[in-house]
Amino acid sequence: MVSQVKIISFAIGLICLFVSGCSDMKISPEKPLELWWKSYKKNFILPDGRVQCPEHEYDTVSEGQAYAMLFAVFMKDKETFDLIFRWTEEHLSRGSKHGDHLLAWHWKGGGVNDWMAASDADGDYAFALLLASHQWEGHAYREKAIQVIYDILRLETVRGVDNRLFFLPGLWGREKDGCLMQNPSYYSPAAFRLFYEATQDNQWLYLIDTAYWLVSQAGIRLDTVTGCGLLPDWCMVDAQGNILKAEGRSNDYGWEAVRLPLRIGLDVLWNKTEDAHKALGKIYQTLQRTSVDFKELKAVYSYDAGLPWNMVVCRQTQWPVLQHRH
Incomplete structure (x- = not known):
């Protein structure tokens, strides 16, 4: 059994490495997280609160x-x-144009282009x-959060197989023949x-149930391809509950799925759920095995064999950063 401390450290470390890997920013694993945050702000966050992406012509996405x-x-x-909250509301809010509290996903060249x-x-x-709202007791934070939460349920969820509630990628994801596009x-x-x-609202509990159902099923098989224990970036769920490849999208463990250790790891840390511990432990063990074999932690791994692509996120000598804070 993988210890809770190890997998939580692994989850937090991976997300820091992932973000650092999006630019030329390099932080020594021996330096504290505060230095990482200072460098992140310097590289990505402008004085007005816009988070820029240097790799894509300095555009901005709601995700960032x-x-x-x-x-x-x-x-x-x-x-x-x-600063970030104010810029996001002023420039990405869909309220004035579409009447909801969700965010436009893409801003470029002075305005929203999608x-x-x-x-x-x-x-x-x-x-x-x-x-x-919990940390700083801000009523405005909580009020806005509640508005967004209700619109997520209203516009970005749908019932699927066995009347299960699914989290859509956005205002889309209902594909032909009753299939649903999914990103674990x-x-x-x-x-x-x-x-x-x-x-x-019990619908959020239903979505948690779907999350762990999808994580458990999508790691086993995509169509007829047997998985190695890692999750795909994208997949489809058909009307019978089968997990299929998402045509035209990455089916490997890559720049999407890399977020799963953090998302599941927080559930282990805060709620100590067995589903979360089991799911994260499987990812940890698979990546740990490949790091021993290949001496490096890569950005992308094949779904079926866990074979890494060429981009290096972290060399084996840097793995102590994964145990820096927990």
Whole structure:
């Protein structure tokens, strides 16, 4: 049995490595997390609160805004949190154009160029706001979080096989023949538990149940391909509950699925659920095995064999960072 301390450290470490790997920012594993946060702000967050992506012509996505708000809460940085929150509401809110409280996913060249919402960003946005309301006792944070939470349920969920409630990727995801497009890393059980506590809406408990059902099933098989224990970035669930490949999208464990250790790890840390511990332990053991074989932690692994692609996220000598904080 993998110890709880090890897998929580693994989860937190992986997300830090993932974010650092999105640019030329390099942080020594011996340095404290505060230095990482300082470097992250310098590289990504502009003075007005916009989180830029240097790799994509300095554009901005709702996902990045929500990530930075979560980081700011965890780092107890209220000034930065408020900057990001204000910019996000002023520039990405769909309220004036579409009448809901979700976020436009893409901003570039001075304005929104795609008003479609992305449910992972909407969920992380509400999550960050609820955490901020607990940490800094801000009624405005909680009020906005509740509005977003209700619109997520109203617009970004759907019933599927066995009347199970599914989390859609956004205002889309209903495919032909009753199939549903799914991204396992969009499910955030720890956040969903907070949403339930805030609203007492049982639908969030149903989504948690779906999250662990999807994680357990999607790691076993995609169509006729047997998995190695890692989750795919994207998959489909058909009307009979079969897990299928998502055509035209990544089916490997990559830049989407890398978020799963953090999302599931928080459920282990805060709620100590058996489903979470089992799911995270399987990911940890698979990646630990490949790191021993290949001496490096890669960004992308094949779904079936766990074979890594070429991009290195972390060399084996850097693994102590995964046990830095827990």
